[in-house]
Amino acid sequence: MATDPDEQLLERIGRGDTTAVSVLVSRKLPKLLSLARRMLGDAIEAEDVAQETLLRTWKQAAVWVPGKARIDTWMHRVALNLCYDRLRRRRDTSSTDDIELVDPAQSAPARIEADQTAKQVRAAITALPERQREAIQLTYYQELSNQEAAGVMNVSVEALESLLARARRSLRTAMSGADNKDPKESMGKRK
Structure with missing residues (x-):
């Protein structure tokens, strides 16, 4: 199995390296936001989910067991679980309309x-x-x-x-x- 490219980063975060936190956020935030927006249909809730996922990753960093799971996989699972928790709490169908850019040539x-x-x-x-x-x-x-x-x-x-x-x-x-x-x-x- 190939090594996880994020393990060293998480190890640095676990030691309190704030630069590593910034790198993790810049690497992972766009995908987390995209996933949460698609699941929830709400940009503000998506930001909350992404922030909570990153916070849980930061808290987990010091006790992370290398090789047990890929960090990216774990983060996606956390984000999905947070989305499902929010959807369960809503119990009503959310609007799936996303803001879309209009092509003026169309x-x-x-x-x-x-x-x-x-x-x-x-x-x-x-x-x-x-x-x-x-x-x-x-x-x-x-x-x-x-x-x-x-x-x-x-x-x-x-x-x-x-x-x-x-x-x-x-x-x-x-x-x-x-x-x-x-x-x-x-x-x-x-x-």
């Missing part, structure tokens, strides 16, 4: 169609069972390898690939069903 009808497709994809992902949604988020949005994502989810690579296959099938079905809907219905109008 025509208005093309933008509307792209927005509708993006909403359908987000809704289809949100409708997936929790473990399938988690597998999709980690592999496609967090760009983790199958092995890394399996580690975060505490499943075998084969189990992860099975989750991904079922998720892709569900997403294809959901999106093909969405494509066949009357455009007036998808805009909230009835015939």
Whole structure:
């Protein structure tokens, strides 16, 4: 097994090296924020989750056992657990609308169609069972390898690939069903 590139960094943090803390934050914060934003649909809550994950990593640094787990895998698991805790507390469906930059070169009808497709994809992902949604988020949005994502989810690579296959099938079905809907219905109008 290859050595974890973050182990030395965590060791330095455990000894109180503030420069190492800054390096860890600059390396990990963007991915943690991205993961939490996608899971929660709320930038402020995502910042809280990312901050709590980094704080827990800092607290864990002095007692970290090298080689037991990859630090990145552990941090993703902590962030996912914090997201799920927040989602459980909410118990209501959050808005999955993310702020998106508009391409000025894109025509208005093309933008509307792209927005509708993006909403359908987000809704289809949100409708997936929790473990399938988690597998999709980690592999496609967090760009983790199958092995890394399996580690975060505490499943075998084969189990992860099975989750991904079922998720892709569900997403294809959901999106093909969405494509066949009357455009007036998808805009909230009835015939």
